[in-house]
Every structure is written in structure tokens, then in C-alpha cells.
Amino acid sequence: xxxxxxxxxxxxxxxxxxxxxxxxxxxxxxxxxxxxxxxxxxxxxxxxxxxxxxxxxxxxxxxxxxxxxxxxxxxxxxxxxxxxxxxxxxxxxxxxxxxxxxxxxxxxxx
Amino acid sequence: xxxxxxxxxxxxxxxxxxxxxxxxxxxxxxxxxxxxxxxxxxxxxxxxxxxxxxxxxxxxxxxxxxxxxxxxxxxxxxxxxxxxxxxxxxxxxxxxxxxxxxxxxxxxxxxxxxxxxxxxxxxxxxxxxxxxxxxxxxxxxxxxxxxxxxxxxxxxxxxxxxxxxxxxxxxxxxxxxxxxxxxxxxxxxxxxxxxxxxxxxxxxxxxxxxxxxxxxxxxxxxxxxxxxxxxxxxxxxxxxxxxxxxxxxxxxxxxxxxxxxxxxxxxxxxxxxxxxxxxxxxxxxx
Numbered sequence: 001x002x003x004x005x006x007x008x009x010x011x012x013x014x015x016x017x018x019x020x021x022x023x024x025x026x027x028x029x030x031x032x033x034x035x036x037x038x039x040x041x042x043x044x045x046x047x048x049x050x051x052x053x054x055x056x057x058x059x060x061x062x063x064x065x066x067x068x069x070x071x072x073x074x075x076x077x078x079x080x081x082x083x084x085x086x087x088x089x090x091x092x093x094x095x096x097x098x099x100x101x102x103x104x105x106x107x108x109x110x
Numbered sequence: 111x112x113x114x115x116x117x118x119x120x121x122x123x124x125x126x127x128x129x130x131x132x133x134x135x136x137x138x139x140x141x142x143x144x145x146x147x148x149x150x151x152x153x154x155x156x157x158x159x160x161x162x163x164x165x166x167x168x169x170x171x172x173x174x175x176x177x178x179x180x181x182x183x184x185x186x187x188x189x190x191x192x193x194x195x196x197x198x199x200x201x202x203x204x205x206x207x208x209x210x211x212x213x214x215x216x217x218x219x220x221x222x223x224x225x226x227x228x229x230x231x232x233x234x235x236x237x238x239x240x241x242x243x244x245x246x247x248x249x250x251x252x253x254x255x256x257x258x259x260x261x262x263x264x265x266x267x268x269x270x271x272x273x274x275x276x277x278x279x280x281x282x283x284x285x286x287x288x289x290x291x292x293x294x295x296x297x298x299x300x301x302x303x304x305x306x307x308x309x310x311x312x313x314x315x316x317x318x319x320x321x322x323x324x325x326x327x328x329x330x331x332x333x334x335x336x337x338x339x340x341x342x343x344x345x346x347x348x349x350x351x352x353x354x355x356x357x358x359x360x361x362x363x364x365x366x367x368x369x370x371x372x373x374x375x376x377x378x379x380x381x382x383x384x385x386x387x388x389x390x391x392x393x394x395x396x
Contacts, residue, residue, distance in 0.1 A: 054372060056364035057305045089305070096302065104300040107311045109146075109153045 031076040039083035040067055046090035053097035060089040141293050143282050143382055150383040154331040158319070167335035167390040169328035173319040177326060180396070190267060190340040190392040193260070193347045197268030200261065205250040211265070214246035223266075223273035223389050227280065227378045229288040236291050236374040239266055240349060244369075257368035258355065263338040263347035263392075270337070270391030278335060278389065280382040295379025298372050299330075304363030310376075313357075325396065332384045334377065336393030343396070350377060 043064060050056045067082035155163060158173070165172045171181035188194075201219065204210045212218035216225075226239035237245075243265050244254035255261040282288050302309045311330065313322065318329035325343075337350045348356070354373050355365035366372055 054366060055303055058359060058362045058364055059305050061364065093305075096307065100301045100303070104297055104302070104309065107300045107309060107315070108296070109149050109315065 029077055031080040033071070033076055036067070036071045036076045036079040036083065039080045039087070040064070040071070043067070043083045043087035043090060046087050046094065050090050050093040050097070053094060055093050055097035057089055057093045060086050060093065063089060141289050143289070143292055146296070147383045147385055151331060151386075153315075154318075154329050158329070163386075164388055166329055166332035167384075167387050169333065169336055169339075169393065169395065170326035171395075172329065172332075173326055181394075184394045188340075188392075189342075189394050190338075190347060193264045193267045193338075193340065194271055194392060196260075197264035197266070197271075200265055201268050205247070205252050207250050209250050211243065211246055214242070214249070219269060220272045221276060223270045223391070224276040224278050225280070227374065227381060229281065229283055229285065229291065229378070231283060231285055231288075234285075234287045235371065236295075236378040238350070238369065238374055238377050239269065240351060241369050241374065257349060257351035259349075260347055262351075263349050266338050266349060267347065267392035270389055273389045274391075275388050278381055278385045278387055280378065280385055282382065291375045291378055292382060294372070295375035295377070298376045299379055304358065304361035306361040308361040310357065330380065330383075332387040334381055335384060335387050336390045338391060339393040339395050341395045347392070 043060075047056060047060050047064065050060070063082050063086035067079045067086060070076070070082060071079035151163070154166060155161070158166075161172050165178075168178070168181055171177045201211050212220075216222055223239065226242070227236045228242075229235075230237045240257055240262055243262065244257075247254055255265075282292055299310045302312070313327050314330035314333060318327050320327055334350060337353065338347050339353070340347050344352075351368035351373065354376065355368060358365040
């Protein structure tokens, strides 16, 4: 390993640590592009699961779009916050689909 | 040892008891579409004792006398006439291969709206009229129409018009897949969805006649008999597919693809429980 190589490793470790801290502090401030990417991927995965349950919500799509737009404008704080909102919405829609598996029967006309 | 045996036989007796009770439990859970339809119609006729059974097909206009007068006025100069004319013309015009829609349907497609959706035992799935029309086009080398646009509305408007007054006559053949499709449709109808957490039933069973924004909610009984409909709000015609997707988005749910299995099954269920009510389409709405 060359000297510059070691420096690079150190640098990326430092970056990883910063990211971890940023991740923990979450949407508070100073989010990076990587934070956004991780938060966005988590939201997308949850929304995909909602799709497989045939129960996506339109506000989830809106929050994902807002996240993308903010990231394109370089506003990663907003991008992360919107991604997290999208993930929470997608998770709520998953929860709804699961609890309705049997709950729908309560509304049935007999 | 003795008490253990006693214990075992007590357990057996309990098991026997619960087995004895089983047939009832099963009976309550066994799909019974005929009983569903009867209960469905009873629910609405009891909730609205002044509305005649056949009048439920007029949707929001069946809900009070003022609305009914509005409807009668509207029917004098029906706003769907342009669509009906277009549909009639389209229906008669041969495809490039010389065949036409009439070749795809029983009785040349005239007076048959009340039989849709049907259950296709070969495919093992529900086939709606909109789907059958596009399949007819594709089988004859024509591109399918959008399910939510004017052409499909015009064709179904014409086919409904030739069937006006005929009672819905949806059949569930003796095929477990047909019963399953019916059950899936029922589940879809009662399942809450969207961020607003509403099911179709929340609006069209629990609140028909109530206003939501400027609109009066139609009762679920006979809710498809007037389709397709002209809506002033749309400034045009809407198919069943258009109505389903619109009703899903307004509760902040992402609509499914038109003619997805779920929507086909939903249409099957809703049509079946309205058996006996007349075709009144095309309809006009505020």
C-alpha cells in the first residue's frame, strides 16, 4: 500500500464516521448526498413492498419526488427529510394492507 | 395415571364439541353470493325506503326528490348524446379486415350489456365488457383503446343503450375460480386503502346520499348500471375504469392499472350484487 493509498483509506474512514454521525443526527442538518441516497433507497424499498401488496399511497410518491428534486438542487437536508417522510408513509401503507387482511370483514353487509 | 386419562378424555370431549360446532362455523364462512346479494339489496332498500329498487341505478339522483328532478331535466337533453352517436358509428364500422365488433359478441353485441362481466372458464378469469371490446379489436388486428378515454366510453355507451331496461344478470358458474374472483372482488370493495383509510364501502355503503365536497355520494347498489357516465366535472364521458381509478386517487391511493385482476373482480362483485336492477346507461351526472 502506498502512502497516498493509506491516506485515502484514512480519508474514507473519516468520511464514513462523519456519515455515521450524520446518519444518527438524521434530518437535523448537514446531510450529504450519501445520506440522501441511503434514505431514498430505504424509502423506495418500502414503497416497492407496498406495491407488491397493491397498496401504494399517492403522498409517498409525492414525498419521493420532492426528495429527488431537493437532491438535484443540492439541498440534502430537505432531500433526506422528504425521503424519511416517504419511508414512513410507505410503511404506514404496508401496515394498513396487512391489518386489512382480515379487518375488511367488519364492514361487510350481512 | 387415572387423572391423566381423565384429562385426555376431557380434551377429547372438548375436541368433539368443537368439531360438532364446526359445520356452523364453516357455513358462516362459506361464500354464498346469492345470500350476499339478498343482504346487500335489503340493506339499501331498508336504508332508503322511499327509493324504488329500480331507481337506485340513478346514483346520486336517486337520493332525493330535488336531485331526481334535476335528473329528469337532464335526461331531456342528454349530454351523452354525442358519445352515443359516436359509439353507434364506431360499432357499425368494419375493421380493416372486414370484420366488426358484432362478430365478437353474442347477439351481434346488441342488448347484452346486462351479462357483463362474465366469467371466462377457459381463461379462469373475469372478463368485463371493456376488456372484451379491446380483445375484439386486438383479435382483429386493431390497436386497443385506452380504458379511460372517450372511444371506450362511446362503445360501451352504445352497448349499454341497446340494453336499457334489461335486468343485470351476472352469472357465477360452478367453478371454484369464479367464486374466488367474486370473493376477491368483495374483499377489494370493503378493504380500506389510501392515506385517508377509506374503502369503497366507507363512501358508497356507509354514506350514500351524503355530500362530499359538492358531490352527493351514490349508493353501491346499482352503482355500475348507469355506466359509462357523462360528468360535468369531467367535461366528458367516463368508463367504469375511469371511475374506479378516480375513486382510488381521491382517497390518496395509487390506482391500479385499468382492467387489473383486482378491478375485474371488483366489477364482478359489484355487478353481481346488483343483479335484477336494470341497465340505465349511459348516464349523466352533475
